[in-house]
Amino acid sequence: MIKHTPLWWETAPQPKSYTGNPLPTQTDVVVVGGGFTGTSAALQLAKKGANVTLLEAKTIGYEASSRNGGQALSCLHYTLTEIVEQHGKTLAGEMFLAAVEAANTVERIVKEENVECDYTRCGSVEAASKPAHFERFKREQELLKEVANFDVQIIPKSEQRSELGTDAYHGVMVNPRGGSVQPAKFVRGMAEAAVRAGAHIHEGVRVQNIERVQGSMDGIKFKVHTEAGVIEAKDVIVAANAWVGKLIPQFRLKVFPGESYVIATEPLNDELAQTLIPHNRVAYDTRHILAYYRLSPEKRMTWGGELTLRGVSPQRNINALQKGMVKIFPELVNTKLDYFWNGTLALTLDETAHAGQTSDGIWYSMAYVGHGVTLATYLGQQMANEVLGLSSNNPFANLNIPFIPPYRENAWFVNVGKLWYRVLDMLG
Numbered sequence: 161m162i163k164h165t166p167l168w169w170e171t172a173p174q175p176k177s178y179t180g181n182p183l184p185t186q187t188d189v190v191v192v193g194g195g196f197t198g199t200s201a202a203l204q205l206a207k208k209g210a211n212v213t214l215l216e217a218k219t220i221g222y223e224a225s226s227r228n229g230g231q232a233l234s235c236l237h238y239t240l241t242e243i244v245e246q247h248g249k250t251l252a253g254e255m256f257l258a259a260v261e262a263a264n265t266v267e268r269i270v271k272e273e274n275v276e277c278d279y280t281r282c283g284s285v286e287a288a289s290k291p292a293h294f295e296r297f298k299r300e301q302e303l304l305k306e307v308a309n310f311d312v313q314i315i316p317k318s319e320q321r322s323e324l325g326t327d328a329y330h331g332v333m334v335n336p337r338g339g340s341v342q343p344a345k346f347v348r349g350m351a352e353a354a355v356r357a358g359a360h361i362h363e364g365v366r367v368q369n370i371e372r373v374q375g376s377m378d379g380i381k382f383k384v385h386t387e388a389g390v391i392e393a394k395d396v397i398v399a400a401n402a403w404v405g406k407l408i409p410q411f412r413l414k415v416f417p418g419e420s421y422v423i424a425t426e427p428l429n430d431e432l433a434q435t436l437i438p439h440n441r442v443a444y445d446t447r448h449i450l451a452y453y454r455l456s457p458e459k460r461m462t463w464g465g466e467l468t469l470r471g472v473s474p475q476r477n478i479n480a481l482q483k484g485m486v487k488i489f490p491e492l493v494n495t496k497l498d499y500f501w502n503g504t505l506a507l508t509l510d511e512t513a514h515a516g517q518t519s520d521g522i523w524y525s526m527a528y529v530g531h532g533v534t535l536a537t538y539l540g541q542q543m544a545n546e547v548l549g550l551s552s553n554n555p556f557a558n559l560n561i562p563f564i565p566p567y568r569e570n571a572w573f574v575n576v577g578k579l580w581y582r583v584l585d586m587l588g
């Protein structure tokens with residue numbers, strides 16, 4: 161029987177609990193949300209001596225941060241070629257290098273804080289789903305060298321089995337700086353490190369609204385209203401990702417939730433695992449509706465993405481994922497599926513991360529489009545630096561975010577968008 165629960169929850173130690181302590185009435189900084197963004201921000205703030213209170217509506221990492229593919233990527237959702245077209249060479253280069261630094265930041269935190277999270281700097285593989293996409297790799301390789309002095313390796317179809325045991329692709333591109341983590345262990349480990357550094361974490365506390373106060377003494381600029389009481393704070397960082405619009409109204413019609421689904425097989429034998437992903441890298445393909453996959457530490461093929469739709473039965477999504485997996489790796493046709501789960505990402509129509517400060521002075525960081533393991537960790541840290549007045553690097557500030565159609569709880573247009581992307585994938 162397939163278990164409907166994230167594999168990462170089952171293979172992590174029992175999480176620490178942060179409940180039962182009364183809320184403070186005042187603090188320097190309130191961080192709203194306990195995923196990668198919030199725990200990383202809290203860790204940095206506490207290490208630099210700030211009095212920080214992290215409020216999490218559920219439990220640490222409960223949403224995307226413990227449910228993702230665990231791909232710690234050293235790149236962005238768009239290719240550098242696309243980012244140059246959108247933002248010009250200078251800003252595009254800064255964004256790409258921030259992504260590279262984001263991957264370094266994950267490695268640094270894991271080492272400095274001794275976070276046990278099966279971290280490896282294994283590299284990532286992008287697989288060309290069409291011949292034209294391999295041609296794109298060649299241009300991308302040149303541009304990465306020119307703009308960011310960054311080296312990737314491209315491998316033609318005839319030799320791609322050295323990276324992925326399949327003939328279904330048209331060549332691959334290897335980014336040596338990517339890595340992998342067990343995400344539930346990583347986010348919980350960052351929370352524990354933040355607490356060791358002096359941060360206060362309160363689980364099960366939902367922030368209802370953030371009130372800007374004028375003319376207050378002691379530098380207090382905000383009243384943070386929660387179900388459990390009000391906290392006065394000098395600064396607030398909203399790290400609520402897909403739910404940012406509930407707290408910062410200007411994002412209500414700009415940032416929307418999208419679901420992604422994942423299956424994990426039974427553990428593969430060593431020989432098969434070695435054949436399918438010889439260097440144990442994390443992998444994804446070049447389609448709009450892409451598949452992302454990797455071997456878990458116990459060598460389960462962990463496969464996410466595909467044309468999985470919100471609202472259809474779990475079994476239909478399981479079937480779609482399994483079909484996509486078997487198309488690439490036919491050897492897995494009879495391999496048992498042990499886990500299925502889903503998670504909610506924050507999306508914007510420009511499919512770019514956004515971090516900065518509102519005109520009211522609230523800090524935010526969100527919408528990493530499938531690259532949040534590294535980017536959320538990095539930008540959470542950068543937002544903390546900004547609050548503290550330390551030097552920071554944030555090329556994702558001040559970008560316009562396009563408006564989306566109105567919706568209530570579920571963004572109905574996500575399924576429409578996925579189907580449209582599927583048509584584009586079929587065309588070329």
Ligand SMILES: Cc1cc2nc3c(=O)[nH]c(=O)nc-3n(C[C@H](O)[C@H](O)[C@H](O)COP(=O)(O)OP(=O)(O)OC[C@H]3O[C@@H](n4cnc5c(N)ncnc54)[C@H](O)[C@@H]3O)c2cc1C
Pocket residue numbers: 192193194195196197198215216217218219220221222223224225226227228229230231232233365366367368399400401402403406407419420421422452464502503504505525526527528529530531532533534535536
């Ligand atoms: C299935 C799936 C697969 C993915 N795979 C990858 C991958 O392989 N690599 C990669 O880099 N990225 C991946 N991502 C994306 C990545 O997981 C996210 O970008 C990242 O986790 C975002 O972190 P976050 O802290 O900003 O948000 P979240 O982890 O979503 O955390 C936000 C937190 O805020 C809390 N919150 C919300 N509202 C309130 C409130 N009012 N009061 C208090 N707390 C509140 C929530 O409970 C939640 O815990 C994937 C995402 C999904 C869903």
